[in-house]
Amino acid sequence: MPYDSTSIVLNNIGKTFITSRGQVTALTDINVSIGDGEFFSIVGPSGCGKTTLLRILAGLDTASIGTVDVTITTGDRPVNSMVFQEQSVFPWLTVIDNVAYGLKLRGIPKKERYKIAEKYIRMIGLTKFAKAYPHQLSGGMKQRVSVARAFANNPEILLMDEPFGALDEQNRILLQQELLRIWELSKKTTVFITHSIDEALCLSDRIMIMTAHPGTVKSIVDVDLPRPRDIASIRTTLRYNELFQTIWLTLREEVLKVKELELADS
């Protein structure tokens, strides 16, 4: 690992939900360390526990077994910020107030929080829309606001659950490139869930492939593609294609297991 220090350590994480139909074991034996400043993606078949794992990391849910250790560098920053698949902007706030929202909660004075928010609004190319309300924006623009808000909070770690999943391809590529650019400037530890092998390859330092339900770590692949990355050109490289093939072959076995289980249940 090229990282000097560790940002997140997941020790033996397991999660069992108790439901009216009995117990559902979503996660088992997850052991992984994520480096400080690493872009770490998680792929896996549907229902393998990706969102559950991210929610545990975010503190929105608790593990049934195991521990999550997050290294805190300073006490005055939020531990994490999460970006969800669905746009989670507040419709009653302008773009700048949405981006500055977390800073306001932390009691940062208006002038200062606007200065920080303006910097990220500039980075996502929405300066002209700073005073606009979400209903005046497209879906892609709203998702950019969510990304800017997460970065403006300056958390120890950034957690992203399929943030571009609902976007059309053109907007997705634009946002992926923007995310890469902002991440390269900030080198913020990022955990990113995606269904797209391509997206994971374009963005990540490492990709964790999960097994089918119950989810555990099947393998972790080092993405040794050079940075800074240009998404259009990285896809044309031989190494990208080799990595894509390796990941798909590993993932395919798990996706087929899910299909078999679905057939057995039907």
Ligand SMILES: Nc1ncnc2c1ncn2[C@@H]1O[C@H](COP(=O)(O)OP(=O)(O)OP(=O)(O)O)[C@@H](O)[C@H]1O
């Ligand atoms: N609150 C809950 N109560 C009961 N079971 C749950 C709960 N949340 C998740 N599960 C179950 O845990 C398993 C993992 O779900 P999770 O949403 O984490 O998977 P996922 O990999 O994110 O799925 P997808 O790729 O389809 O979004 C599934 O079997 C799901 O039904």
